[in-house]
Amino acid sequence: MITGIITITTMNEKGGWAMPYDYIHEPDEIYRQSFATIRQEIDLTKLPADIEPVALRLIHTTGDFSLLENLTFSQEAGLIGKSALSGGCTILTDVEMVGAGITRRFLPTPDQVMCTLNDPDIPTLAKEKSTTRSAAALDYWFDHLEGAVVAIGNAPTALFRLLEMLDEGAPEPALIIGMPVGFVGAVESKEALIAHGSDIPYITIRGRRGGSALAAATVNALAAKTTPQPE
Numbered sequence: 001m002i003t004g005i006i007t008i009t010t011m012n013e014k015g016g017w018a019m020p021y022d023y024i025h026e027p028d029e030i031y032r033q034s035f036a037t038i039r040q041e042i043d044l045t046k047l048p049a050d051i052e053p054v055a056l057r058l059i060h061t062t063g064d065f066s067l068l069e070n071l072t073f074s075q076e077a078g079l080i081g082k083s084a085l086s087g088g089c090t091i092l093t094d095v096e097m098v099g100a101g102i103t104r105r106f107l108p109t110p111d112q113v114m115c116t117l118n119d120p121d122i123p124t125l126a127k128e129k130s131t132t133r134s135a136a137a138l139d140y141w142f143d144h145l146e147g148a149v150v151a152i153g154n155a156p157t158a159l160f161r162l163l164e165m166l167d168e169g170a171p172e173p174a175l176i177i178g179m180p181v182g183f184v185g186a187v188e189s190k191e192a193l194i195a196h197g198s199d200i201p202y203i204t205i206r207g208r209r210g211g212s213a214l215a216a217a218t219v220n221a222l223a224a225k226t227t228p229q230p231e
Contacts, residue, residue, distance in 0.1 A: 034060055041065065050078030054203060057221035061213050070206040072194060077175060077201035081149055082222045084174035090114055090148040091219060092141055092173070094134050094158040094180075098151050101216025106223035116140040135161040146171035149222075152178050153215025156185030163192055166200070176202040177218045181210035 024030055038044075038059050044052045051073055058067050085091070088108040093099045093115045104110040116122070116137040126136035134155035141148075142165070150173045152159045159178050166172065178193045180186045190204045203218055 042068070048073075048076075048078070050076060050082065051203075053224070054078055054218050054221040057217040058205075058214055061217040067205060067209065070209070071203075072190075072206050073203045074201045077203050078222060080201045081175035081177075081203070084147060084149050085112075085219070085223045088112060089174060090144045092144060092148050092150045093215070094137070094152045095154040095212060097212035098153040098215045098219075101213055101220075102151075103220050103223070106220055106225070114144060131161070132157040134158040138162055138165060141165075142170055145173050148173040149219065150176045150178075151215040151219050152176075152180055153210060153212035154180060156180040156182060156189040159189040159193060160185065163189075163196055166196070166198055172198065172200050174201070175222075176200055176204075177215050178202055178204040179210035179215045179218070181208065183208060186210060 024033065035056060038056060042059070042065050044055055047055055047068075051071075054073075055068055055071060058071065059065055085106075086108065089112065091099075091102065091107075091113045093102075093113060095117055096115050099113040099115050102113055104113075107113075117133060119137065119140060122133050122137050122140075125139065126133045129136055132155060135157040138158060138161045141162075145165075150162060152162070159180050162176070176193060178190055180189055186208050187206070190206055190210075193202050193204055194206075196202075205214065
């Protein structure tokens with residue numbers, strides 16, 4: 001039974017009544033039907049239990065079932081990430097848009113999210129190193145990396161720089177969510193993450209697709225206390 005439908009009737013330019021709009025307006029009902037539709041149209045039970053909520057959120061965010069073909073993850077990555085988030089770990093993001101998409105009510109403390117991209121010294125540092133601001137901003141992560149959840153949703157250079165830092169002996173995060181997007185470096189940086197010699201858990205989407213919304217959705221999937229279940 002569909003509930004929460006509202007009818008809007010408006011006047012058109014000629015003074016007549018326009019056709020009404022019938023739509024679901026209650027947020028909980030929108031979410032319920034959205035997740036139910038996803039589960040009806042694709043079988044997520046073949047995925048590991050800790051990754052199923054991630055897949056659900058990614059599909060819900062994009063409306064694209066084909067993302068699952070490229071969703072790649074290490075063993076127990078979801079379980080480890082969820083544990084770190086529930087313990088109040090720092091969440092390091094490459095851009096503010098990733099942080100903006102993270103639902104604060106899912107987190108033990110709202111100040112867990114950290115982005116250093118807009119530090120006033122970053123443009124100068126990037127110029128000195130002949131790199132992007134996103135990559136240069138990671139130099140400010142060193143003291144916050146240990147046990148953190150890293151969510152990269154924009155810049156391939158940020159993901160490459162993170163891997164370089166780890167190779168240089170930087171503290172290891174609990175989980176790397178590597179979802180940079182684009183035509184230059186996105187594919188290669190994600191393949192480098194998958195092939196990286198460390199045992200750091202990761203979740204990524206192979207190929208050119210990615211973005212802030214997907215990185216944030218992955219964090220939200222792991223941070224949420226419950227996952228919508230089929231009825």
